[in-house]
Amino acid sequence: MNKLIALLILFISTTAFAQSKPFIYGIVLDESGQPIEGVYAYYDTSKGRVETTTNRNGVYKLDIPVIEKVTVWFSHLSFKGLYAEIANLSPGESFEFNFTFKPDTQVMPILVIDKETGRKQLEGITTISPDLIKNIPGANAGVENIVKLLGGNSNNELSTGYNVRGGNFDENLVYVNDIEIYRPFLVRSGQQEGLSFTNTAMVKNVDFSAGGFQSKYGDKLSSVLDITYRTPERFGAALEASFLGGSLTVEGVSKNKKWGAIVGARYRDNSLLVNSQETESNFRPTFTDIQSLVTFNPNEKWELSFLGNISQNKYQYQPLSRQTNFGTIDDPIALQILYDGQEKDEYQTYFGAFTAKHKISDTFSLKLIGSVYHTQEQEHYDILAQYALGDVDTNIGSDTFGDIQFARAVGSQLTHARNDLDALIANAEVKGYHTLGKSQIEWGAKYTREDIRDRLVEWEVIDSAGFSIRPPVVDIRNDQPYNPFTGDLVPYNNIRSTNFVTINRVSGYAQWSHKTNWGDSEVFLNAGARVHQWQVDVPDGSGKSQIVVSPRAQFAIKPNWEMDMLFRLSGGVYQQPPFYRELRDSTGTVRPNVKAQKSIHIVAANEYSFKLWDRPFKLVSEAYYKKLDDVNTYTLENVRIRYRADNAATAYAYGVDVRMNGEFVLGTESWVSLGYMKTEENLNNRGYIARPTDQRLKVAILFQDYVPNIPNLKAYLNLTYNTGLPGGSPSYADPYDYQSRLKDYRRVDAGFSYVFVNVGDKKITPPKASWLKPFKELSLGLEIFNMFDNQNSITNTWVRDVYTKSQYGVPNYLTSRVFSLKLLARI
Incomplete structure (x- = not known):
């Protein structure tokens, strides 16, 4: 028996x-x-x-x-x-x-059959070619530069931050090799952000989802950017150099092919860009980082790797003077400012992660991930700005043409900050992968400890025509001249706090995926859930333990039609437990019991693959709706976010994204993206108003071309048009009183290059010159940023006219037209 x-x-x-x-x-x-x-x-x-x-x-x-x-x-x-x-x-x-x-x-x-690509299409994930990322021109070229083609928005070419479908910069997940990546905390201006974590020269694959993503991805409200670095297969080196900086990447493998390593060093100097702005200054923001990926495969069962990164961002700013002309032809006005003082900011981050993947059987694998992120950040500045607002001399023959002829208002502004932050974040995670026939089961558990030490000291004093301006929040009655005012002389803005915060988190997920046939149609199903428990500890009392559960699901069907069509429906509950910045309100006080923001996603999509001019094209259409509760509202100034930390609002977002990519020019891929979105919030039942990220219309085009008779000569165009964001109101103003918008954002970046060698491009004839034979790729090009010199603004400076009691919103313009050379070499 x-x-x-x-x-x-x-x-x-x-x-x-x-x-x-x-x-x-x-x-x-x-x-x-x-x-x-x-x-x-x-x-x-x-x-x-x-x-x-x-x-x-x-x-x-x-x-x-x-x-x-x-x-x-x-x-x-x-x-x-x-x-x-x-x-x-x-x-x-x-x-x-x-x-x-x-x-x-x-x-x-040569045919490439990749089932992974087909799977990601069913899951609603867009895969981006590293070559496309590398070639796209932009002031902040890289992975984030292309997100705007895929549902994201950005109105600041000096920032690597982006918002997706009504979310803010803190609502996006970023992974590199399954390891979650963190952003700096004290970012106040896009000019301070420096380099993106992702080193484009090390990238193998980029996946992006703008909503409705699976349970295996973490607890954020808006999007997922999932990046995979490549594993070296041979010795190689790549060099990129331009007037904005450069990078050097070296990779290699051991003789037995078990060890592999890739190391990349980058340096960026934004002086060329920021000095094109209208403020005359001694300004040199520099950013440096070194990244390494080391892999070891002792046998077929084990895969070990280490990912490390060290970065240093220095922002040294000494403004001298500025003149901004605005108004109308009949009534031209100018703001003239003289500065004294300087700003010194510095951000140093250290990141290390170790992963071990063990293939227990053909159907079961385990992956262990341990990572540590340490950041030390400071913002120190004392800047005195003395201004005059007045009428401009429009007499062309005058010696003072273009200068202020009559001052309507004069005043000064003194800003001071001594902000220091030290944060240490440690993670330990285990993931499991099971294959059962045509089904896959994935699960994971993660522990995170966040230890934050933060000192916030900021104040601002405004003097207008000899009078010190009191804070915008009126708490003392002032009925001059009937009665003398005896209140204290206080700054217009004053924030002082010291916070020591520890957050312990435990999270996990489980999901099931199944691919089958329904008649002649191909069907994909996914269902899963996430759970997240956290507690915030502060010296004067711990917050309560909180827990949230987030179920999610996807359904996709590919009918067996003559037309290559795919239909996809996805959604679920997405909850974002607060990170440190979301716990700290506008006064700098940490509120440990802030709840997770909750969003219900519904995304319906269609993908249509077809041939036009006998070339491959794809049309992707997505309609989405988000219902948000327990919303933690915020003010947005440039890219600085100040939360209210009270969960006192509800909100919604809906829209449509349509994009088409294909060979508009034979042998090159181009993209066209069009989006409409509306997002509003209701704070304390006062009624719905536009959220700070309510950007209604977006158009983005990436176009590649080459000269037919000279295929080595290539051109790249990156065109962006976004309607204006809310944000034209004064700082700390009641958003219900001010709903003005900035002007529309319009920008065209162009790149022209001559490719001497590119092994992967069949249109380019192999080099005959002996000195070119060692190169797999070599090109030299010209880049033109903001080719049509559009004046885009990111915020307004508000100045009071003492005579008319009016306030003028003076635009703070971004970069103007800039030229740069670019060299690419790879062996």
Whole structure:
């Protein structure tokens, strides 16, 4: 009996193991449509060759390794060889690959069959090519620069921050190799942000989701940017240099291919950009970082890696003078300011993460992640601004043409800050991956400890025509001249606080994914949930323990139609437990019992792949709706966010995003994106008003082209148009009293380059010069930022006219037209 049971168990396990192997299959035909017998199909592994041949009906079947990339060759004596790269097939999964062999005189193309790409399409994730990211021109070129094509918005070319579908800069998840990445805390101005964490030269793959993402991604309200760094396969080096800085990346592997390392160093100097602004200054913001990824694969079961980053951002600013002309032709006005003082800010961050992935079986893997993030940040400034607001001399023949002829208002402003922050964040996480036939189960658990030490000292004194301006919050009656005013002389703005905060978090998720067929249609299902528990500890008393649960689901169907169409519906509950900045209100006080903001997402999408001019195109349309509760409202000045920390509002956001990408020019990919969005909030039941990120209309175009007779000469255009954001109101003003908007944001960045070598571009003839042979890529180009010199503003400076008692919103303009050279080299 025991032997029978043992044999039965052995039979069942052997059958299950056999069924778990993925495979490709198909029919091979000749040009007349007849099957070809004896086509040899094979691929090589470290254990030997796996092979098969087609039968007399031209049919073949070939087993493929689980979740690995292999190159399968197809050959026959009478036909030219063909090979296809097969990647990311799950256990038990099959892929049908039929093709027609052409005569030996024909050159067969290379085919790439990546099931991972198809899976991400079903999950609503957009994959971005690293080459596209590298070539797109922009003042802050990189991954974030392309997010605006995919549902994100940004009205500041000096900032790497972006907001997605009505969310703010703190509502976006960023991962590198499954490791969560953090942003600096004390960011006050886009000019201070420095480099993005992501080193473009190290990127293998970029995935982006603008909403409705799965439970395996963390607890944020808006979006996910999931980046994978590449694992080195050979020695290589890449250099990028321009007037804005440069980067150097080196990679290599050991002789036994078990060790690999890639190291990238970047330096950026924004002087060229910021000195194009209208404020004359001694200004040199510099940013430096070094990143490394070390991998070790001792055997087929283990994958070990270390990701490290050290960055230093220095922002040294000494303004001298500024004159801004505005108003109308009939009534031209100018604001003239003389400055004294300086600002010295510095941000140093240290990040290290270790990951270990163990393949327990073909159907079960575990991944362990441990990471530490340490940041030391300071904002120190004392700046005195003495201003005059008046009428401009418009007499062209006058010696004072363009200067202020008559001052309507004079005054001064003194700002002071001594802000210091030290934060240490440690994470320990475990993830599990199970494959059960056509289903996948993923789960994870994570512990996080955040230790924050923060000193906030800021004050501002405003003098207008000899009178000190009191704070905008009126708490003392002043009925001069009937009665003398005896109140204290106080700053217009005064914030002082010292906070020591510890936050302990435990979170986890579980989700199920299943891919099947419904009749002739392909169907994908996903369902899961997240749970998050946290508690905030402060010296004068701990906050209460809080817990939230977030269920999420996705459904996608790809009908077996003549048209290549995909329909997708996703949504769920997305809750964002407060981070440190969300706990600190506008006075600097930490409120430990702030609740998680809650958002219900519904996203409906359609993807249509088609051919136009016999070239591939894709049209993606997404409609979305978000209902938000327990909203932690905030004010937004440039990119600084000041929360009210009271969960006193409700909000909503809805809109439509449409984008099309394809070969508008043969052999190059271009993108066109159009979006409409509306988001409003209701604070304390006072009625709905526009949120600070209510950007109604967005148009973005990335266009690539080349000269047909000179394919080495290429051009890239990055065009952006966004309608104006709310934000034209004075600081600390009641948003219900001020709902003015900034002007529309319009910008065109252009890049022109001559490519001497690019191994991956078939249009470019291989180099004949011997000195070019070591290079895999070499190009030299010209970049023009803000090509049409549009005057875009990020905020307004508000000045009072003592005579008319009016306030003037004087725009703070961003960068003007700037030229730069760019060199790219890769060996």
